[in-house]
Amino acid sequence: MKLIFALAMSVASASVLAAVSVKDDVGATIALAQPAKRIISLAPHVTEDLFAIGAGKLIVGAVNYSDYPPEANQIERIGGYNGFDLERIRALKPDLIIGWATGNPERQLDQIKSLGIPVFLTFSKKMSDVPTVLERLGTLSGNEAGAAKAAKSYRDQLAQLERTYAGRKPVRVFYQIWDRPLMTINNTQIISDVMRVCGGVNVFGTQVDLTPKVDVEAVLAANPDVVMTSGEPGMKTDWLVPWKKWKNLKATQNNQFYMLPKDSVNRMGPRLVEGGKAMCEALEKARQ
Known part of the structure; x- marks a missing residue:
């Protein structure tokens, strides 16, 4: 028993x-x-x-x-x-x-x-x-x-990124996710947190919608230091053309346009730290 x-x-x-x-x-x-x-x-x-x-x-x-x-x-x-x-x-x-x-x-x-x-x-x-x-x-x-x-x-890779870019001069960023209509992200999106780790500031971060629609005039008024998007390697740079005509835009004056690797920066998975490295390196170039 x-x-x-x-x-x-x-x-x-x-x-x-x-x-x-x-x-x-x-x-x-x-x-x-x-x-x-x-x-x-x-x-x-x-x-x-x-x-x-x-x-x-x-x-x-x-x-x-x-x-x-x-x-x-x-x-x-x-x-x-x-x-x-x-x-x-x-x-x-x-x-x-x-x-x-x-x-x-x-x-x-x-x-x-x-x-x-x-x-x-x-x-x-x-x-x-x-x-x-x-x-x-x-x-x-x-x-x-x-x-x-x-x-x-x-966590180890993220900690290294945070140590490397802590205290860096803030860089104001417009992150474009679509062109027609023109769309961006707010601070609830994880991409904005990647920016934060790198010392970037999302110029439309306080918007209510996760992916707010904005117009060109709003971007010009925000006057970001950098304009970013994401895409596939070798993707055409057609998205740059509309911005380069605005000569008073800081990003245009200093040629600060960056395309980040789409999947590693947009997917909230283990490769996000790779996307973070790419974004941090781009923003570091913008500071120089």
Whole structure:
């Protein structure tokens, strides 16, 4: 009887240990009976996060634009900007779906949640939020050791950036994310925090909208030291043409226009520190 009781207690303890629970970035508690074995990623940075912590093998479905690391291109696609294939998602039998609170349309997220599958939402506002997400995903996927290693590497690199650029002369920046209509970002966007780490100041940081529309006159009135955007390597510089005609703009006078690597600076994943290095180097040039 003692042996049976001991075995029963052992099984019960194992069950308790297998259960995992974390809060996501919008405050919802995600509880799983055991670490996830089949995960669907609804954002490129989520896919990168999972591969970074050693959980890439658990991804059974991802959005069309999940393209890094290269192995991610082999994952089954479940949709993209125009919507998700709910039937395909259901057929893949995920036990966890990881989305993007501000990048996935609310209507689509509601449809996903209606499937009854746990949904963990990410939304990093600061560079320092990224490693915390890695650790939470490590808990949910049973990859705590890999997550701890990835988080430490990220934090170490971020700390180095902060030490290097602390106290630098502020540089006022207009960050262009679209040209027609002309759009930028506010201080809630993680790119603005990258600027802050580098000693940059977002000239439209106090805007209410995450991605506010602005006009040329507003940019001219703000008169930034630097105009930045992001894009693919070798991308044409057509976006510069409208700005170069404004001779009273400080950025034009000093030829301070920079294109940053799109994916590393825009995705709130482990490569964000690489994007941070690129931005910091650009702003350092602007100070010279």
